[in-house]
Amino acid sequence: MTWIVGAPTMFGYGFGISDVRVTIGDAYFDCLQKIYPIGRHLAAGFAGSVEIGFAMVDELKRLSAYGDDRIACDPSAVFRDWP
Secondary structure, three states, X not given: OOOEEEEEOOOOOEEEEXXXXXXXXXXXXXXXXXXXXXXXXXEEEOOOOHHHHXXXXXXXXXXXXXXXXXXXXXXXXXXXXXX
C-alpha cells in the first residue's frame, strides 16, 4: 500500500511525505522516491506502476511549464491536454 501526504503551512510553503516501498513479486524493496517536483509550487506523487508513474510525472512537467514566474501552471491546459 502506498501512502502520500502533503499539506501547506502557515509560513508560505508546504511539505510532502510518502513511503518508499516497491513490491516485485513476493519481494519488496525500500528504494523509490514517490513525490516529485512538477513546476513552481507544484508536486505530484504516484502509486502503482513505476513506469506509468514516471511517464505521468514527465508529462505533467511538460504541461506545467509556464512562462510566468508568478504562476505555478495553467490548470486549464493541464485539464485539456492530460486525459
